[in-house]
Amino acid sequence: MFPSKLGLFAIIISIFLCVPVEPKCSKGCDLALASYYVWAGVNLTFMSEVMSDSISDFLSYNPPIPDQDSLQADMRINIPFPCDCINGDFFAHVFKYRMRVGDTYEKVAGTYYANLTTTEWVQKFNSYDLNRIPDGVQINVTVNCSCRDSSVSKDYGLFVTYPLRPGQTLDSVATETNLTTAVLKSYNPNANFSAGSGLVYIPTKGEGFVLVGMGKF
Ligand SMILES: *[C@@H]1O[C@H](CO)[C@@H](O)[C@H](O)[C@H]1NC(C)=O
Ligand SMILES: *[C@@H]1O[C@H](CO)[C@@H](O)[C@H](O)[C@H]1NC(C)=O
Ligand SMILES: *[C@@H]1O[C@H](CO)[C@@H](O)[C@H](O)[C@H]1NC(C)=O
Numbered sequence: 622m623f624p625s626k627l628g629l630f631a632i633i634i635s636i637f638l639c640v641p642v643e644p645k646c647s648k649g650c651d652l653a654l655a656s657y658y659v660w661a662g663v664n665l666t667f668m669s670e671v672m673s674d675s676i677s678d679f680l681s682y683n684p685p686i687p688d689q690d691s692l693q694a695d696m697r698i699n700i701p702f703p704c705d706c707i708n709g710d711f712f713a714h715v716f717k718y719r720m721r722v723g724d725t726y727e728k729v730a731g732t733y734y735a736n737l738t739t740t741e742w743v744q745k746f747n748s749y750d751l752n753r754i755p756d757g758v759q760i761n762v763t764v765n766c767s768c769r770d771s772s773v774s775k776d777y778g779l780f781v782t783y784p785l786r787p788g789q790t791l792d793s794v795a796t797e798t799n800l801t802t803a804v805l806k807s808y809n810p811n812a813n814f815s816a817g818s819g820l821v822y823i824p825t826k827g828e829g830f831v832l833v834g835m836g837k838f
């Protein structure tokens with residue numbers, strides 16, 4: 622009897638000890654990159670405002686951009702941002718965006734933040750109802766990110782939050798980023814690169830680099 626009672630006691634104690642769910646992250650990292658897909662009508666000033674980053678700072682993470690005043694559509698620009706651990710649960714950064722007349726969560730996610738987030742993911746962190754957002758208020762725009770994971774590989778120090786677009790495949794993203802499909806899959810085991818939407822994380826080597834081939838979609 623005694624050992625089994627003790628065993629039961631141990632189980633109960635361990636259930637109690639396990640109740641506070643183990644945090645999935647404890648701290649973030651200073652730097653992640655966002656792959657911002659250039660839509661018709663956007664300019665560097667606007668990107669710099671929504672992504673809270675100076676133009677000169679983010680230009681240093683990109684190959685030279687030929688005509689900064691009229692950006693070529695279909696191009697991607699890497700924008701650095703800090704990657705935080707949110708509520709011990711996941712990695713992201715919460716940007717602040719001030720709503721203007723006619724803005725919706727959908728427009729914020731799909732256009733202003735270039736699908737770096739989704740309508741649902743924006744809505745989740747704001748108290749305002751989807752259809753009743755006052756003009757001029759600041760909203761939270763949560764963009765997911767990834768920090769180095771030395772359990773996967775020590776080769777890559779930095780991760781790009783990369784929204785997939787229709788027409789892309791695992792092979793096309795590999796070619797575009799000059800990475801092997803195996804490396805891409807190892808960091809995105811559950812991603813469908815042909816899905817036409819959704820986020821993947823592209824590893825790149827450390828800082829002070831130029832992402833060869835990543836300027837253009
Ligand atoms: C930059 O783009 C934003 C968003 O499309 C637009 O509101 C603004 O007028 C543009 N600024 C210039 C100087 O083109
Ligand atoms: C975001 O995704 C939607 C749906 O696929 C697409 O229509 C839109 O052009 C995308 N926006 C950008 C900036 O890529
Ligand atoms: C961000 O990450 C969380 C946690 O992994 C996930 O539930 C959510 O769907 C992600 N959001 C986007 C826009 O991918």
Ligand SMILES: *[C@@H]1O[C@H](CO)[C@@H](O)[C@H](O)[C@H]1NC(C)=O
Binds near residue numbers: 746747748759760761
């Ligand atoms: C934005 O997030 C902060 C921190 O979680 C929260 O206090 C604030 O109410 C949120 N803003 C809106 C508009 O819900």
Ligand SMILES: *[C@@H]1O[C@H](CO)[C@@H](O)[C@H](O)[C@H]1NC(C)=O
Binds near residue numbers: 834
């Ligand atoms: C692509 O990667 C290979 C191996 O890592 C490297 O030797 C080559 O120089 C890279 N090419 C470009 C264009 O970056």
Ligand SMILES: *[C@@H]1O[C@H](CO)[C@@H](O)[C@H](O)[C@H]1NC(C)=O
Binds near residue numbers: 813815816817
């Ligand atoms: C990936 O997404 C594409 C487009 O939605 C779909 O046709 C394909 O079946 C998906 N592949 C897997 C393995 O789910």
